[in-house]
Amino acid sequence: MNDPLLALGTAGSLPADVPLALDATDVTVSFAGHGRSARTVVDHIGLGLERSQVTVLLGESGSGKTVFARSITGMAPHGATVTGRSLFDGRDLLRTAASTLRQVHGSRIGSVPQDPNASLDPMRRIGSQIMETLLQHRAVADRRSARLRALELLDLVEIRDPDRVFRCYPHEVSGGMRQRIAIAIAVSCDPELVVADEPSSALDASVGVRIVELLDGLRTRLGTAILFITHDIGIAARIASADHDRVAVMLSGRIVELGRASSVLTRPLHPYTRALIDAEPSADVERGRLAVVSDELRTRREWGPLVEVEPGHAVSSSVLEETSTRSARTGSAAATEGGAS
Numbered sequence: 001m002n003d004p005l006l007a008l009g010t011a012g013s014l015p016a017d018v019p020l021a022l023d024a025t026d027v028t029v030s031f032a033g034h035g036r037s038a039r040t041v042v043d044h045i046g047l048g049l050e051r052s053q054v055t056v057l058l059g060e061s062g063s064g065k066t067v068f069a070r071s072i073t074g075m076a077p078h079g080a081t082v083t084g085r086s087l088f089d090g091r092d093l094l095r096t097a098a099s100t101l102r103q104v105h106g107s108r109i110g111s112v113p114q115d116p117n118a119s120l121d122p123m124r125r126i127g128s129q130i131m132e133t134l135l136q137h138r139a140v141a142d143r144r145s146a147r148l149r150a151l152e153l154l155d156l157v158e159i160r161d162p163d164r165v166f167r168c169y170p171h172e173v174s175g176g177m178r179q180r181i182a183i184a185i186a187v188s189c190d191p192e193l194v195v196a197d198e199p200s201s202a203l204d205a206s207v208g209v210r211i212v213e214l215l216d217g218l219r220t221r222l223g224t225a226i227l228f229i230t231h232d233i234g235i236a237a238r239i240a241s242a243d244h245d246r247v248a249v250m251l252s253g254r255i256v257e258l259g260r261a262s263s264v265l266t267r268p269l270h271p272y273t274r275a276l277i278d279a280e281p282s283a284d285v286e287r288g289r290l291a292v293v294s295d296e297l298r299t300r301r302e303w304g305p306l307v308e309v310e311p312g313h314a315v316s317s318s319v320l321e322e323t324s325t326r327s328a329r330t331g332s333a334a335a336t337e338g339g340a341s
């Protein structure tokens, strides 16, 4: 089991006076198995999310990224049993009533889905959907202000002709534009935190890149914390572009490496992170290809707690132990060879 104290997510933190937007500790999520014991898909992990900082949850499909992100924001999937704590503005979202969570989501926590079609109503004009969010969360006083703010938001997400798009139905605009609209809705009430779950994966590569750049720019302008979920190393590097942005690498429900993106993505310490990086699609390989990770890595349960190896970079303790054992062996082999010569 990872040590919850060490898994708090301090590696790569901003200075201490920067407040945490969300502070999750020792979170475990399990689902009832078919007639068998419960299956744990998130295993005693924590993460602190800071304003103006991007934290990327990186890991292959099924590693638990979505379940973890949903659970710590109080939106665990149906049937999940969640333990631990997730503090947001002094309130534990794991023990908050559904009616309060509905208020928090949309106003103080925004979500950008993988597929914007899932969050937009095909039967209603885009402008009216943005206005509804603003009015529902009382972000504006009346319909006139809601209309003005909706147009501003369309402009903020770089839609060139906001007046026209305001009057369109979702099917009348492109997929990339629908994702911009989903982002406009997610940031409409100035949230402290935005959770973006693979928001570019359903889009063409160049459109997806623009969406990622847009989110990156917005956190700088709005000071929002962003929790960004992806399995794509290239996208992770692009969104975690500031010095203090972090990557948390998830493997089978655990965080096995955590730190500044610049360290983790260029000097990975965990064999799993290295496997993900080695499997990064190159120009001649199909984009978004799933990484090839050995079953030995995937099925191993014990990695030990995260240990900081340099400022802003932590990795599972067992990786360090194995590395030092290997170096000792190499050292003694070299000494033996040296002695024999």
Ligand SMILES: Nc1ncnc2c1ncn2[C@@H]1O[C@H](COP(=O)(O)OP(=O)(O)OP(=O)(O)O)[C@@H](O)[C@H]1O
Residues within 6 Å of the ligand: 031, 041, 059, 060, 061, 062, 063, 064, 065, 066, 067, 068, 077, 078, 079, 231
């Ligand atoms: N509602 C559910 N009931 C039972 N098991 C679930 C449920 N939702 C997710 N799981 C399981 O939890 C594990 C983690 O799923 P999760 O969706 O978090 O992975 P992920 O890393 O986000 O992958 P992907 O990128 O494919 O979404 C998977 O084994 C999945 O099958």
